[in-house]
Amino acid sequence: MPQLNRQILLVSRPTGAASVDHFRLVDTPLAALADGEVRVRNHYLSLDPYMRGRMSDAKSYAPPQPLNEVMIGGTAGEVVESRNPRFAVGDFVVGTLGWQEFGTSDGAGLMKVETSRVPLSAYLGVVGMPGVTAWYGLNRIIAPKAGQTIVVSAASGAVGSVVGQLAKLAGARAVGIAGGADKCRYVTDTLGFDACVDYKAGNLPADLAAATPDGVDGAFENVGGALLDATLERMNPFGRIAICGMIAGYDGQPVPLAQPALILRSRLLVQGFIVTEHLDLWPQALAELGDLVAQKNLLYRETVTQGLENAPEAFLGLLKGRNFGKQLVKLI
């Protein structure tokens, strides 16, 4: 009897809000490895907002997730069988093996990581794609100067938490926007942001104005919608806005921008980016982020959901901001 591999497939596409019905859990027999292949037991699956875009077949920067195939996703795990000389059983690796317990790969896109200084799961967050996303947008688009005010939305999340901490390390004033008093307390008391605005409190424009008395010089946008509208109103002349995510509009109708004329009034630079298009900078970014984590100068928090079967529900929660820090699924 071949071993079974639990997998989650995307079986339909949402027209409005995504639901668990778009996913199906299946058990698939594992085929024997071909020459050059390696088998990985995934320990962690990463859940990220970009996946919502892949569920849709609307025009995007990436092709849609094919139907009836294993849902795309970043993974961290351990090599359990290898017919590839680059990998040995027991190696820890990160890759994009998808929503399944076992991944089979020819080694392309699989990176060995060492887990003595940095925990395995962190390679899916602060020392992985979300961390590099924060690093790139902050350093290459916002380029904060000491004393400037930087605002980041989804500030307790995998990306936002790194943005604010890196901004502080650069001598800037970091102001977060997060949903709920608990998240805001974490952002200021644990992560060390100078201020955090709870957008769920219902006074976002006024609260953000109070938290940014000198205006805003740089903004890192993960959410869009009302949060971006409020931030735009606070921008100082020549401010920079890095557009990393528009999660507010991922799950339904496009969310307009209320006052685009502010881009002109304040002579802003607004730039969208996708971190996987800047792979040349990843080694530098990952090295810096790994050092900071090892030195405890860069903190992070994870929400870990147990069991592959709970991944769809956890993903939908992520879209609604129910996670607290990096959302992972533990598979083992």
Next chain:
Amino acid sequence: MPQLNRQILLVSRPTGAASVDHFRLVDTPLAALADGEVRVRNHYLSLDPYMRGRMSDAKSYAPPQPLNEVMIGGTAGEVVESRNPRFAVGDFVVGTLGWQEFGTSDGAGLMKVETSRVPLSAYLGVVGMPGVTAWYGLNRIIAPKAGQTIVVSAASGAVGSVVGQLAKLAGARAVGIAGGADKCRYVTDTLGFDACVDYKAGNLPADLAAATPDGVDGAFENVGGALLDATLERMNPFGRIAICGMIAGYDGQPVPLAQPALILRSRLLVQGFIVTEHLDLWPQALAELGDLVAQKNLLYRETVTQGLENAPEAFLGLLKGRNFGKQLVKLI
């Protein structure tokens, strides 16, 4: 009896649409020149969309026009009296002497121009602020490469007409958006754009798509609103949008941007700019533009309204796109 100077003052601020009632024509006696001063008989007054912003006291990049003072505006004229050694009677000068027949200046901001190669009025348009605006946004933000497609709104206007012609000279494909078949014909047949879309024909998104089969790599935005929405949908990855004007929203409520998520999807750079903040580049830009005009490699068109008393009506027409090319008022 001192000589009288006809002037137009701003006497109230619009809450919705601007009207002629916000202006008042007055006759004011001319004072004798003080030492260091120069008196200019204005030949031409320039009307420009930015003036709408100055009529309002909403927060802006520039202070509002004070009430009951001569309305701000660029002027070109001739020195008729001088107690300043830098200027002699008969010199032609451009400056910002406002909506009045005679301007009195200490010489600051007054520039002598020669009218043998370039007509005096052109220094208010193609070889003046609008021309430099086009030059800056195209060369410093859009930076077109040969073969790329550049879209410009208000394409028959003082700025847009220069943008498209400079884009063509750079080897790019120039596509205009203008209001009406006459303007579009001028843009393609006279100015040499590759295509022009008439937004008044009612099929802007489809017509723009047909005119940009390879998408859009750079956009120069003078209008905003539905024109910017349609352009955003056509942007290619890594496209650049120079935001020069948002005239669609100048005269009333802010006009939203329908799909800001496209900035992320297409990894766009969107940048607002004010050309007077880049004075270091004006000499280079003006020299290049003057040469091109003298060589007949850069064409322009003017709508000349006769008489200072007609300036308010002409200005309101400009906001509605009733002008055709650079809007001037001839004062002599």
